[in-house]
Amino acid sequence: MSLSALAQSLWHPSELAALVQFALADRRARKAQRAEDATLRAAVADGTTTDPTVAARSTRARCYYYLDKTSRSFAAVIRALHPELRDAVCIFYLALRALDTIEDDMTIALDRKVEVMRAFHESMATPGWTFTENAPDDKDRDLLVNYHVVVDQYLRLQPAYRDVIADITRRMAEGMADYCIRAYQQDQAIAEAAAKAAPSDDAAATGAIPPTDSSVDLALDANKAAEDRAVLLSGNRVHTTADYDLYCHYVAGLVGHGLTRLFVASGLESTVLIADDLRLANSMGLFLQKINITRDFFEDYNENRAFWPKEIWGHYAPTLGGLLDPKDNYAAGRNALNHMCSNALGHVPDVLAYLSLLNEPSVFKFCAIPQVMAIATLAEVFNNARVFQGNVKIRKGLAVTLINEATDIDAVRKIMVRFTRQIRAATAAQQAALGKGARRNGMTLAEEMGVREANAVLDHMTRMCKTVLELCGEDARTEERAIARRVRGPAIVPVVAVPVIAWYLYKRYAASS
Structure with missing residues (x-):
């Protein structure tokens, strides 16, 4: 555990003790191993x-x-x-x-x-x-x-x-x-x-990509890397949302299939988990993978990888690189990002259904922990321009707190409610901002179409949030009261006490290592 992890949780005192306790337990286990x-x-x-x-x-x-x-x-x-x-x-x-x-x-x-x-x-x-x-x-x-x-x-x-x-x-x-x-x-x-x-006679001067042979390596020159990246990514390897779902199925949905079959083979879980062609298990994997792909856009783009489907980002920019345009605080990028978040959120009902079928406590925690981390990450990245500037992660202290809390289906529902409300509030705020932006003059036809699509996505996001809240036992009136209330900040702790507590916990942790 680093000082930066402690610093991020300074204004969330409940996370500090959990963070240090987890670090101590993890260190003891690794040392014994x-x-x-x-x-x-x-x-x-x-x-x-x-x-x-x-x-x-x-x-x-x-x-x-x-x-x-x-x-x-x-x-x-x-x-x-x-x-x-x-x-x-x-x-x-x-x-x-x-x-x-x-x-x-x-x-x-x-x-x-x-x-x-x-x-x-x-x-x-x-x-x-x-x-x-x-x-x-x-x-x-x-x-x-x-x-x-x-x-x-x-x-x-x-x-x-x-x-x-x-x-x-x-x-x-x-x-x-x-x-x-x-x-x-x-x-x-x-x-x-x-x-x-x-033009062939000045290809070197213009930075054009030279013809390729049958080699699997494109052998692109290092001095043209930036130009090549823009060209290659403009093609995009994931075109449709169907392509996107298929890719996520292969790299994550199949993991859900395999784990579920292992659970059933052990005799610890019921065969009901493998009913309906493992559809719920597939959604478990897809939700996790889609959150990772959504969060990791900047890193993937800079390593010449493209997983966001053109069917989504094409509504907001002519090229994938256009999402990195900082105009209006990455407006085009944030609209595409929110569309990606909406696509991922659609798997949460299946996640809740799958978790409700689990019986063995350790299997439940094993499955639930990544899912609550994912919903927390979704709430963190939604409409967040920092996704186009670097890697966005939830606080380590929050992650450890979620690990401790995700003990049964009722606890998971409460966590889902917490972050779905956060997403719903951010959605309402973004809808209001888009409404103001739509009234300004000088928008191109492409920009107007992008704003209309973004509004439609936010409407869908609102409906999905309502569905998730209802599945977790929240009625519409409770939801609306929660959205209307101002989001409360962390418990107020005296300014001097917070760093003192953090320093004490860190010294205790360091002394035990």
Whole structure:
């Protein structure tokens, strides 16, 4: 935990104690895991042990080491799962993380990447298999270099669990491979079109993209990176909302499918979860993925990735880069952002329905925590111009508080009500602002159409908020009273007391490390 995390929660005193307690518990768990890992590895290395379980325990400890290393947040909730499920979910997560690491590495040639991804479900069942072709500076390279420890634990799982993990990784890899090929073909076609449109005798001077060959690498010169990014992103790899849903299904909806099937295979949850072709499970994944895609626009754009569908952003700007126009506090960008938020919010009724079907407490918390984080993030990014300037995240203290609060369906409904009200109030404020802006002179036809679309989206957002509130037990009158009231700030704490409390908690935390 950093001082910045404490500083962000200074005016939210209830978050401070939760933040420090969580950090202490997390540090103790990680320290114990590292100690177990070191002991078991030493025992295996010196060959003096006669315990036949030491090797298995050693690779298991290594898997949890990589789980901690790749995602501290997921590691905490996975460790809290019922023992029957814990190892299966850990291995499932590591398998998907490894697959995602291969897909994201742009230094791997496309043909090789597709080959490895499509064979991944078989490779992960091959004793000793590893992958060493990621970039040297890839943060998750070490997981793949030592993937044999994951293979060892995967092969020790019950057949029912292995079947689920293999099936989901196969289907996900196929979807990722298809997407990578389609994205490359689109980029190549756009690059070739740009090259043909530019005069051949002064291509270097104009920064035109040179013709490409059959290589999977476009080999674009570094001095033309900015121009190339604008050209490539103008094509956009996700055109329609159907494309968007399909992509999110492959990278997140299938995760929901796999986890649900693991829950049912364990006997801890009912087969009712897999009814209706796992539609609810798919929505669980789509809601999380859509929030991440919406929040990460700036980072993705600057890394030449585009996941916002043109069917949405095309209402507000001629190119994706047009969303970064700071005019009127990123007006075009915020309209597109709100449209993306509206699209994501539509999955919340399914999320509530899925969570209401869960029985086992640790499974419930495992599923509920990411969802309450997502609704809080949606409330944070809605109509927020900072999305087009950098990464926007909820406070660490708020995240820890939500982890502690999301214990059952009633608690989750209260959290959903809290942030849905916040979204509803922001929607009403933005509708009023658009109404004032629409009355000014000099708007182009495209701008007028964009404003009309933005208003229609906000109307839909209002209806969706009302639906969510009703599903959580809030009637319309209660909602309207809540919206009409001025949003209260955090509890007033004497100016001197807040930093004193924060310093005390930080010193206590530091002393225990």
